[in-house]
Amino acid sequence: MSSEPQADAPAPVLRLEGVTKRFSLNEGEAVVALDGIDLELCRGDFVTIVGSNGAGKSTLLNVISGAVPCDDGQVSIRGIDVTSWPQHKRAHMVAVVLQDPKTSVAPSLTVEENLAVAFSRGKRRGLHLALTRSRRRNLQDQVVALAPPLANRLRQSAGSLSGGERQMLAVVMATLAGADVLCLDEHCASLDPLRAPEVMAVTDAAIHNRGLTTLMVTHNLELAVRHGKRLLLMHHGRIVVDVQQEDKDRLTPQRLMDRFRTATGGMPLPARTVLPD
């Protein structure tokens, strides 16, 4: 990997060492989804991840969030080895926003109930009322600040929201309780071209406000280039290109395509990759 050793570097918030994940097919065959990934992120880092289908992008996020256990290697957050922790136990450290608006929120709960569930992330859930007046006001303030379109819909069921509004809600929920790491798994991919930038703006604001350490998987090269301070290209379970801040500022989607082709020996990015006109 390209990062030079730095003596006075701050302690990484997220550290992956030799993380490997195989998925077994039938007949004992296995696909290597992650092949010895090493990665370090410091507080406030914002990394975008692109790559071919099946490159292991989503698996990487799942291994970090704990949704999928890894076979080998170690995942640590804030210096704590969380490799064996199930997802719910790491949820106060890692927040996720998934691609499908259907799975990112609880549809029969109201918007504010969804927020209240997210608010108690990492806290003991006892017999206190979930929506006291003061907590309602607090949640309302956060929504007004981050996602104004949701502000007057707090008492509606989350199932009545559009896809874009649900993803906005999911972003607010993920960033509400101050997790250390935010994983965005193509969270704008299923939205129409008008809604996606709105959700991305809410995401940027949330990340910026809270100084979150973020990993964002996307198929949209434009998004990958425009957002974040660092870019990873994945292929066959490995990080094949790691573009750091200074370098990334000069990156264009076209140059990114070229670098991907060079790194993979002529593989083009998949057809569903979104290129600007």
Place this chain on the structure above:
Amino acid sequence: MVDLFATSAEQGLVLCLVTLGIVISFRIADFPDLTVDGSFATGASVAAVGLAAGLPPLLAVGIAAVAGAAAGTVTGTLHTKLGISKILAGILMMIMLYSVNLRIMGRSNVPLLDVRTALTPLENVNWAHSAAFIIAFGVLALAARGVLDWFFSTDLGLALRAVGDNEKMAVAAGINPDSAKILALAMANCLVGLSGALFAQTVGFADVGMGIGMIIIGFASLLIGEAVFGRRSITRLTAAAVVGTIIYQLIVGTALRLGLAPTDLRLATGLMVVAALGLSRRAVQRRAGAEAGTAA
């Protein structure tokens, strides 16, 4: 006529605890739990044996409720820790509890005729004693409903609802889904056990076959209640459970008076559920069809 209403209200107010339990498992936790047939009889057995042994009536009823909760805990554990499917875990418990209940009672039936029960003080009330029963059971039913309404608006209750509604989201928010499901089933079967304990005292015996079909009776009651109140919120669901059970008992009481053979009761109830589910499915399809029509 008055007699019919009184009996239906009395039975409905006792059995609505079962329906409230079904609200928790089927509707809130999304866990179609069939333990109910077993745990209802467990509640009845435990209470009857306790009362026959001379325990203070409220203590016997309390132990019966705990026994119900224990049964639900086992069902939840079978599913979450051993990966047995929800339906099968419930069926297994229902079957196993049949033997357990026989063990508890030592025989298939325990009479409570000359035993002091939790209801004995009410029988000594001078004015119409079925009114005393209805008031006592009504207070209990409303209290149970109130506790559930409150519980499901707390942080913990909301966590249970989140797991039932969207487990992925709940886990991502840091909720342990296994504990949530086990807690939900424990609560549900606690209510079922309590209902069984009270039911045994109203009819004057506990019988090992007492719970057979109780899941369908409770489910039919809930469907009736939901037809009145809908199911858009917890308060509507719990109201549906209480009112639906009373209406169901009224319907059954009327049908029996009109000549329905008691032996055909479960068939009739089952057909009622089938009809209700079939109709609601067709209504959903019609709505979907109408939406597709406007979109096109």
